[in-house]
Amino acid sequence: MREDTGAIRIFTPEMLETMAHIWTRSSISLMDVRHKPIYPNQPLQHYKLPSSMLVYAYGGTANVQLNEAAFAMERFGLFHGGKGTVLSILPDDVTLESYMVLYKAETPLFFKRDLQRLLEQVNPFLQQFGYVPRNPVGLLSLFQQMMDSWNRRTEMNHFHTKSLFYQSVHEIYRDLENGKTKFLQPDPVISAKRYLDEHYIKPIMFQEIADMFAISNGQLTRLFKKREGSSLQEYVIQKRLNTARHHLENTNATVKEIAEGCGFINEKNLFRMFKKYYKMTPSDYRKINALSMQVYGIDNDSHRPYNKRELDRLVKSTGDGELHMLGNTRSKEMILAAAMSLMLLLSACSSSAPANTGSPDLTPAQTQVQTTSTTETKETENAAQTRIIHTIKGDVEVPINPQRVVVNWYYPELFSLGIQPVALMGFVTGENVHFFDQAAGIPTMNYDNWDVETIMSYDPDLIISIAEDEFTANNYEKLSKVAPVIAISSGLAPAERLNFIGEVFGKQQEAQNLVDEFNAKLASLKQQLKEHALDSKTVSVFQDWAEWGFNAETAKRGASLLYTYLELTMPEEFERLVGEGGAAISYEAVPKYTGDYVVYVNHDSDFANSEIWKSIDAVKNNQVLYMEEKDQDVMLFDDVESMSAQIDYFTTHLFHLE
Template sequence: MPRESNFTNHLSQELIEAAIQLWARSSIDIVDVRLQLLQPDKPLQPIRLPTSMFIYTQGGAASVTLNRTSFQTGRFGIFHGGKGTELSICPIDTDLETYMVLYKVGSTPFHKRNIHRLLEQINPFTQMYGLSPENPIFFMEKLKAMYDHWNSNVKLNQFYSKVVLYQTIHQIYMELRKGNIRYFEPDYVGMVKQYLDEHYSGQVSIQSLAELLPISRSLLTKLFKKREHKSVQEYLNEKRLEAAKKYLRTSHVTIQEIAAGCGFVDELNLNRMFKKYYRMTPRDYRRKMMDNFTNCDIDNLSQQPYNDKGLDRLAKSKGDGELSMFGQTRSKEFVLAAATSLMLLLSACASNAPVNHAGSPNPTPTQSQTQAASPADTKGTETAAQTRVIQTESGDMEVPADPQRIVYLVGNNVGDILPFGKTVVGVDIYGDPSKRPEEWKQQWGQHLDGVKLVAGNDLESILALDPDLIIGSRTWTSSSIEQLNKIAPTIFYNEMSALEERMTFFGEVFGMPEQAKEFIAQYENKAEAAKQRLVDSNLYDKKIVFLQGVEEGTPGLQGDKTRGIIYEDLGMRAPEMVEKEFFNSKNPKSEGFFSPLSMEVISEYLSEADMIAYTNFDPNVEELKKRLTETSIWIGLPAVKSGNVLFYSIDDTLNDYDYASRMVSLDTFVNAMMELPLAK
């Protein structure tokens, strides 16, 4: 899965003009025009384009993949790929009409140097792009006319199809010139799914997978869960389990071989995962399937021996290698009971104790028997005192009553457990406390003295820390809870749930419910005081928007969950269009996630913003400011003109959602807003 795509995006006017000249001066021949109705369960499997091709889709959303880069369309979409491009199309919800126009370009004579010079700038016949048309009805009518005339097999009509192709190309470049076309952004979720579908049997690291894409790991996991309603790890687990079920049904390989071939760490890991999802072991599943399966091997068990009295088989196969004589199955309970009885009989015969005859009172237990029972009872009492059972999203879990060595694997959200004063010996490499702001270090750094950085999938390094409790999450931690449980008791929690819910949960984990209530009350009081400061400074009723860039300053809108301190806790508002489309509480599907926003339409969302807060991964803040001041669309925004823009570092606590960070951010962010011209 390539990190960078050769997908053409946001062409400059100069390149658009060069492409138009090439279309006008080149010889184009249509090879074929096709119409195909695709269904969600019958997608277009990957094919290699024999020529250059235009693809037009209509009717519903679809995942279109060009050279292993996936894009999710709306109801209409136009795509182009050159000869040799690998194409696949998968409708998502409804049937999809797909028009395909295959064409080829005549070779350019050597003496036409001006065309060769243009081709060095851009080759529109080999470009890959996908866009949502401004005028879908135009393309719908033109593609239908092109298809009908081409398939009439009348030369004059086929010539008309070529005329319509030029009209279609003309319309595409008209919309490109006006800048009204919306390019499809890469569908990173689709790309990850495709990768996992093909590589589930190997050792897959979620972190390594994210590094292949130009977005952060946290953003990838959030986008994936929003679309699929499950984490990347859960999707991978399900793919592996489906493969395991297939082999259990259709082959005679061992459970251990199936575990290794389907990507599980070992047979134990497969057993645990299988029981979690299907409430049975792989062996039980195989037996259940085999009971309904007729073995057609050419052996004596598959033949019915001749017997004129009607007894057709002396031995019956149970499918997993176990045979029962004359059709009678001896249950495991029966065998166990017989074995137990035999052991008791042998024990009684070997004992030197006097026989207790019928009617005699029971003998007093010997001294050795009494002493043997005592340590076990004591041990059970100690264990009960040292552990507690808590409810987690993975079910009831037994954890240490007072954990002393915690490994925390949920990025930089370790601040959810710091207030409880527990010793943290390891954190995710993305939670490096040395990169926290100075205010954060002063308030919370003492709880992380000597902490080690570990990757969530580095099981050996985690084991070396000798933890007695591991804390992770399904959306962040790259190792499964089953893998981590082999090292120490492990609990997963939802790091994006409400603050009160998270603190209450950890109050139960650490046996400190009353302290958790105090922490929640402290934060609420602090939030009320911060809100009053905004009211007194005439800022509380102002509309604010958060922007975050993931690459080259490309902005994206953040939902209210990842910016909960402002919209949830302080009660501030965003422009109406932003609230409606990106984090409207009445529309959970659009709540709390990153949404890319192109500069061409940014003014539509930010024109009503009184304040803008902007951060970026790369470039840094200073470079970001410089680039934006050279962009006319940006400098024309009202908030920018009035100087009410906050730029802040990606390492600032404003990017985080945990308790400790929000306690710091309440002050740092309000202080920053107090410096804006809008403040009194």
């Protein structure tokens, strides 16, 4: 690995001791061990690490990037990055081999306060570095053993893999401790400057920059000030001010627009910084610079072509929207003299203003750092409190107040209880779904991208899934290493399911209230059906998929509510068809399967206008509910709140009850 002149070593003996202390007392879960060839024509580019990761690459030369830091690798390279780090490996001319070990460090429990304090100083699970191992063959053998043991997929072998992982980390730290180790740690000052140059317009949290190099915010600030002569905060302010000056000089944007576009929290903050550094307001700065850089244009008046100095009777724009007719006796020297006088006058007024003896105003970055720190402390304390939930897979310890929930299909129940997941599996179709607004903007996964790594990337503190789901059954152990998994049996009735999820989130009363409301509404409709002698009527639910077939529906599209909860009956032939495991019906046979009432879904085919359809009694008696497309989605689910909406819909549209 070629040395970078900008690289410095920051792994002091004291820091390594602290990092070893943290490793010894932290709970580590292995997520995956992989072997991956990387080809010159198919490099690994912009891969966002879903968890902390060790990468051992070997076999050739390559450029390796971890976020903003670039490393040049020759033959062997060991790299580490934390969750969210962007990794790129670009081989020069030959295929590289690589081992990747993904792991997760659990958040310390509340009683490990000393560990939390150490993690604020240096976090070995987030730091990024690259170096050449002193014993590359020996370390390579460790990674090969980890891969072999992991692939055997038994608990004893995974236990062995974890012991090998700790051994490899120990070897790495021994290398970093050795004074002769050839390693690269990106220069925090150079990389911090590059980061600030690219992100100064956005709110900046300096602790995140420090975390990239496993040093404290204070240490990064001291290094930066020693090398650059200014603090990180002053550097950001100057970057923003320089950009603001450029816009004041070259655009007609308002001061408010410039403030928002340059990273200042508001217009007032920009005014304050201008007064502090330039002793004038942004508006004054714009006027002064407009005087010294006038834009000339010829007016529409008739005039002589030239006088002794310039175009006569020239229209001169000051750049702030005002036009002045300047006589030919006003020279540039006079204009600049006036500008200097105005600047001195403004400076004198500013210096005579009383000093602000109150607390200094926080910049956007300082405000965000303070807010984030407070929020993170509260979230850590909340996550430390847990409860035990009895599931079909055994007892599971879950956070009392989970903040980041990934859910498979049962998201209607979560929305009903006011819980907003960070990602969901399934689909949200039309705007008529009762939870459509809550689901808007939430990442939705389907069976093509529903995998452990994708789930891990959302950093969940709780996962909810269907116990019988094939993916959940095959990956339950892996998922459990990402976050606690609540597996819910699909055999639970909707009310039982809602109450169970209410228990998981400590919302038992809210869940029971929804169940009680549904039961009351259901009882009311059943009573109305009885009073109108409709409780003995038969109902058929059909889906017309045209060239894909005409099907009898017994579960979806409201059929669950009609047959199971309202206890309405199917026509005899319809029930027999279903009992024999069939569902598809030819158009000619449809009349013998229709009941007194018919729910007709997807009625856009020609069959709805055929003589066969028109001959059916339910059609003649106007007892067919032609379900419009906009109404179909509310019928798709059988959760308590969806079925409550279905009751309202069927009451009005199918049974025509007041």
